[in-house]
Amino acid sequence: MPGSADSATRAEREIMTAEELRILEAKAMDLRIKTIDAIGFLGVGHIGGSLSLIELLTILYYRHLKHDPADPRLESRDRLVLSKGHAGPALYSTLADRGFFPEEWLHTLNKGGTRLPSHCDRSKTPGIDMTTGSLGQGFSAACGIAKALKIKKNPAALFAIIGDGESNEGQIWEAAMFAAHNKLDNIIAFTDCNKLQIDGFTNEVLDLENLDGKWAAFGWHTQRINGHDFEALDKAILTAKAHSGQPHMIVMDTIKGKGASFCEGLATNHNMAYSYEKALEVIAEIRGGK
Amino acid sequence: MADKEMRAVYAETLTELASKDDRIVVLEADLMRATGTGPFKEKYPDRAVNVGVAEANMLSIAGGMSTEGYIPFAATFGCFATRRAFDQFFLSCAYAGLNVKLVGTDPGVSAAFNGGTHMPFEDLGLVRMVPGIDIVEPSDPVSLKALVQQIAARPNSAYIRLHRKALSPLYPETATFEVGKAKVLRSGTGVTLAALGGLMVHNAVTAAELLAADGISAEVIDVLSLKPLDAETILASARKTGLVISIENHQAHNGLGSAVAELFAEAADRPARLVRMGIQDQFGEVGTEAWLLEKFGLRAEDIAAAVKKALKG
Ligand SMILES: Cc1ncc(C[n+]2csc(CCOP(=O)(O)OP(=O)(O)O)c2C)c(N)n1
Numbered sequence A: 001m002p003g004s005a006d007s008a009t010r011a012e013r014e015i016m017t018a019e020e021l022r023i024l025e026a027k028a029m030d031l032r033i034k035t036i037d038a039i040g041f042l043g044v045g046h047i048g049g050s051l052s053l054i055e056l057l058t059i060l061y062y063r064h065l066k067h068d069p070a071d072p073r074l075e076s077r078d079r080l081v082l083s084k085g086h087a088g089p090a091l092y093s094t095l096a097d098r099g100f101f102p103e104e105w106l107h108t109l110n111k112g113g114t115r116l117p118s119h120c121d122r123s124k125t126p127g128i129d130m131t132t133g134s135l136g137q138g139f140s141a142a143c144g145i146a147k148a149l150k151i152k153k154n155p156a157a158l159f160a161i162i163g164d165g166e167s168n169e170g171q172i173w174e175a176a177m178f179a180a181h182n183k184l185d186n187i188i189a190f191t192d193c194n195k196l197q198i199d200g201f202t203n204e205v206l207d208l209e210n211l212d213g214k215w216a217a218f219g220w221h222t223q224r225i226n227g228h229d230f231e232a233l234d235k236a237i238l239t240a241k242a243h244s245g246q247p248h249m250i251v252m253d254t255i256k257g258k259g260a261s262f263c264e265g266l267a268t269n270h271n272m273a274y275s276y277e278k279a280l281e282v283i284a285e286i287r288g289g290k
Numbered sequence B: 001m002a003d004k005e006m007r008a009v010y011a012e013t014l015t016e017l018a019s020k021d022d023r024i025v026v027l028e029a030d031l032m033r034a035t036g037t038g039p040f041k042e043k044y045p046d047r048a049v050n051v052g053v054a055e056a057n058m059l060s061i062a063g064g065m066s067t068e069g070y071i072p073f074a075a076t077f078g079c080f081a082t083r084r085a086f087d088q089f090f091l092s093c094a095y096a097g098l099n100v101k102l103v104g105t106d107p108g109v110s111a112a113f114n115g116g117t118h119m120p121f122e123d124l125g126l127v128r129m130v131p132g133i134d135i136v137e138p139s140d141p142v143s144l145k146a147l148v149q150q151i152a153a154r155p156n157s158a159y160i161r162l163h164r165k166a167l168s169p170l171y172p173e174t175a176t177f178e179v180g181k182a183k184v185l186r187s188g189t190g191v192t193l194a195a196l197g198g199l200m201v202h203n204a205v206t207a208a209e210l211l212a213a214d215g216i217s218a219e220v221i222d223v224l225s226l227k228p229l230d231a232e233t234i235l236a237s238a239r240k241t242g243l244v245i246s247i248e249n250h251q252a253h254n255g256l257g258s259a260v261a262e263l264f265a266e267a268a269d270r271p272a273r274l275v276r277m278g279i280q281d282q283f284g285e286v287g288t289e290a291w292l293l294e295k296f297g298l299r300a301e302d303i304a305a306a307v308k309k310a311l312k313g
């Protein structure tokens, strides 16, 4: 990759201490539990694609993303667009934990009149920067935000998260060309490459590989890492920040349904029904370190 | 004001607005030469974004820019603005509570030599279904300038149906306009010609002159705003004349004709008889604008003939 991390300062590349790593791991366990609990309380939801994002959301909200829960639209904040909007529940657990809204809201998920709908909605939920749910659109909107930040000369970063199935959408690649052409190096994007979409394995529905090669060919500064490994995530984000002139794509190899024994890796875990009993059982299992 | 290319008025108005309001940005999808926003780009290169031939991308980008406080005017041919990027306009702009001004150019038969693939007869029907947006179709250079200014000042998303070619002014430069308000261009007692868009309003005015020569007094309403629709002006005229002809460069259903029919159907009285002129469930095709107007029965003489037929029946 041209440029790469060589220009990063020492401070920027500072490796996480063992204690920091332990704190992130504990936090991820907590957010995973809250997400399983919220969806289980309702009885059905997008559990698979929520759980594959827990480590990413944890490291963003507890290490990299500038934000202020008391002022969700703070001009100097970093922005985040969850383009695979159906993973809202994972983001809601994170935002609640960070204090954007009361934790009791998590049990209102998808109930009539809730402020936490299945798919992310900027008009309803504090801390949500863009309304998403029609796959592909959020990523273009993220590019619009990044372009607007450039016009304003606002140095904030724009984090965007897309799915591998979502990458079937032509709009993703329209946005990819736009961001590269406009040199939107304030974008740090992640593909949650969990190898599954609704109808099955991505390589059976519509094969995407070589995915990192595609992004590089579209002019993006591209890395491919294990999306459940905090040290790899941290290094990739710092590497992206230290490289200018190109937008950044971090393809994360992940496991759909990660950490919940009843659904991890299951091809049917996209939008799954499970009882609250089951949720509490698996939460106890996670707490017990199994 | 002399006859003027509507697109030039559009570009000048936006450039003028941009000089006072740095939130105004122009988005184009490789039709900047057609829309005529080149002068805007020359003056404000940072605030003119050409996304390439990618209309869906353009409208979600516009939504994203709106979250940052910008007011994007995103333009392309009306067919692509609506048919191709409907979900993006719906969700990334309107549903998200954002402020994006979608501009669909070359309405109806004005697409002429671009033919049936490019001839939007359904754009208004599509966008009418989007909650909370404004829809306007200015009829001359004066109303265009005023309505672009007004739309820019409103906080919600909008669809502007923009005739690109030259049109003669129907109003003095001092005339004032308001989104949601129609204009009575000529008053009359025998029939109401409720027309939408430059070509139709100009033809309705000529039709009223033809009818006057035959002793029929026609009132001409320039509808201007399809959403909100000026129910008050249309109902008052309807109750006075007893016969309304809705005239649009669009399918006769799901656009102006349907909006007026809905208004009449829900009124306690029967305000007037309604005849809907427009495209009768047909696709567009290629030809000169004059040939197409004749083919689809939207010339001034067609309007006059429809009035006479209705008055007889
Ligand atoms: C435009 C659009 N088409 C279809 C859907 C229905 N849908 C929701 S999620 C999904 C699969 C997404 O797969 P992926 O991006 O891999 O999500 P993940 O595996 O991370 O849950 C589909 C088809 C949608 N939300 N939007």
Ligand SMILES: [Mg+2]
Pocket: A163, A164, A165, A192, A193, A194, A195, A196, A197
């Ligand atoms: Mg997937």
